[in-house]
Amino acid sequence: MALALRLGATGDGALGENIRLFPGRPVATARPRQRILLSPPSLVGGELASLDHTLASGWIAPAGPVPEAFEAAIRAATGTEQGLAVSSGTAALHLGYRVLGVERGDEVWTSTLTFVATIAPAVQMGARPRFLDVTADSWTLDPDMLETRLRQAANKGKLPRAVVPVDLYGQSCDLDAIVTLCGRWGVPVLCDSAEALGAEYHGRPVGKGAALAAFSFNGNKIITAGGGGALVSDDAGLIARARHLATQAKETAPHYQHETTGYSYGLSSVLAAVGLAQIGALQDRVAARRAVFARYALRLSDLPGIAFMPEPGWGRSSRWLSVLTVDPARFGTSREQVRQALDAAGVESRPVWKPLHLQPAFRGAAFHGNGVSGHLFDRGLCLPSGAMLPEEQDRVIDTIRACYRG
Structure with missing residues (x-):
C-alpha cells in the first residue's frame, strides 16, 4: 500500500511539503531542499503501517481503539491522569474555557507574546481579554506583574475567570509561581502548552500542575498528526465535561437528547493513527x-x-x-x-x-x-x-x- 500524504500545517504553521511514505524506507530528505522551511512535518516511518492497520480495521470516525490508544500515549507523554484528543489545539483551548465556566463579560488574562489562538476562543465566547507582559529572562508570563494585577483586581472584586500562561516556542512558563498566585485568589489556570510538548518544568512535563493544559499536533509541531490537539488534566471531572462537549453534548438516551450545545471536536481515527505512530519518537x-x-x-x-x-x-x-x-x-x-x-x-x-x-x-x-x-x-x-x-x-x-x- 502506498500513500501520499500532505501533512502541511494550518493556522500558525509553516508551509508543508508533499511527503511520500514508502514501507521500509527512511522518510528524511536525502538531498538539500531548494527552500528550507521553518518547521516542516517530519515522519518517523511507521505512519504507513499505522494507517494501513487503522483503515483495514474499518475505524475512520473519531471513536474506537486508535483514538483511545493515542489518548493513552498523550497521558503518558504529559504525565497527566486524564486526556482528550481533539481536532486542534484551538479546539482544546475552547473546551478548556467552556469547562472552566468562561461566560460573556468575564475577563481572561494571558501573556501578550503568543499566537492568537491562545485567546481567540475566549473572545469569541464574549470574554474580555487582558494582556500581561513577559519577563526578559524567559519570554513567558511575568509572575510579579500577575501578582500585582491580581491583588488590584481582588480589591475591586473583578478577578479574571481564568489565567492562561503560555509555554512559548517550546519553553515552559514559571507554572508553579503562576498556579500559586492564582490559587491564592481561586482563579483557575489553563496552560497553553501547544508549542511545548516534550519540554520539562522542574523535571516534569510542561502543563502538569495547571487545572488544564492544551497541546497541538498541527503539521508544524514537534509531533504531528497532520492536525489535532489535546486537552489534559489530573481532574477527571473537567475532562469528562470536555469530552461531553466535544461530542455534540449528546446525553445518554436512545434518541438524540441535548441539555446544552456542544461541538464536533473529535479527532478522527486516521489522524490519531499518524499521531500514535509519531509520539514514541x-x-x-x-x-x-x-x-x-x-x-x-x-x-x-x-x-x-x-x-x-x-x-x-x-x-x-x-x-x-x-x-x-x-x-x-x-x-x-x-x-x-x-x-x-x-x-x-x-x-x-x-x-x-x-x-x-x-x-x-x-x-x-x-x-x-x-x-x-x-x-x-x-x-x-x-x-x-x-x-x-x-x-x-x-x-x-x-x-x-x-x-x-x-
Whole structure:
C-alpha cells in the first residue's frame, strides 16, 4: 500500500511539503531542499503501517481503539491522569474555557507574546481579554506583574475567570509561581502548552500542575498528526465535561437528547493513527531540536548583537523553534533585513509573535507591560528548526553571518 500524504500545517504553521511514505524506507530528505522551511512535518516511518492497520480495521470516525490508544500515549507523554484528543489545539483551548465556566463579560488574562489562538476562543465566547507582559529572562508570563494585577483586581472584586500562561516556542512558563498566585485568589489556570510538548518544568512535563493544559499536533509541531490537539488534566471531572462537549453534548438516551450545545471536536481515527505512530519518537525529536539550537548558538553567538532565547533554570525547553534577537546598533543590520536576506537565500524565517495588545483585532483591550514583548517583536527572529541536513543549516548560518556589518 502506498500513500501520499500532505501533512502541511494550518493556522500558525509553516508551509508543508508533499511527503511520500514508502514501507521500509527512511522518510528524511536525502538531498538539500531548494527552500528550507521553518518547521516542516517530519515522519518517523511507521505512519504507513499505522494507517494501513487503522483503515483495514474499518475505524475512520473519531471513536474506537486508535483514538483511545493515542489518548493513552498523550497521558503518558504529559504525565497527566486524564486526556482528550481533539481536532486542534484551538479546539482544546475552547473546551478548556467552556469547562472552566468562561461566560460573556468575564475577563481572561494571558501573556501578550503568543499566537492568537491562545485567546481567540475566549473572545469569541464574549470574554474580555487582558494582556500581561513577559519577563526578559524567559519570554513567558511575568509572575510579579500577575501578582500585582491580581491583588488590584481582588480589591475591586473583578478577578479574571481564568489565567492562561503560555509555554512559548517550546519553553515552559514559571507554572508553579503562576498556579500559586492564582490559587491564592481561586482563579483557575489553563496552560497553553501547544508549542511545548516534550519540554520539562522542574523535571516534569510542561502543563502538569495547571487545572488544564492544551497541546497541538498541527503539521508544524514537534509531533504531528497532520492536525489535532489535546486537552489534559489530573481532574477527571473537567475532562469528562470536555469530552461531553466535544461530542455534540449528546446525553445518554436512545434518541438524540441535548441539555446544552456542544461541538464536533473529535479527532478522527486516521489522524490519531499518524499521531500514535509519531509520539514514541518525542524525546528523540526534542534531542534533535535542541541539537539544532545548540549548533546555531555555537556558530552565531560570537557575532555582536546576536543573542538567543534564554532558558531559565526551572526548565528544559524542547526548542520547538530556535529563536534569536538582532540588535541593529551592534549587528549593523536589522532583524527585518536579516529575514529578507534569508528569504532571498531560500530560507523561511519569521518574526516572533506580534504581541496581542498590538493586534488590531484586540484594539482597546487592557494591557499591562514593561516593554519586553514589544522589544522582542522588534528584534526577534524564528529560524528553521526541524530536521535539516548539516549543509542546510550551514546555509542559514552563513546567510546570517553575511548580514553582519561590524
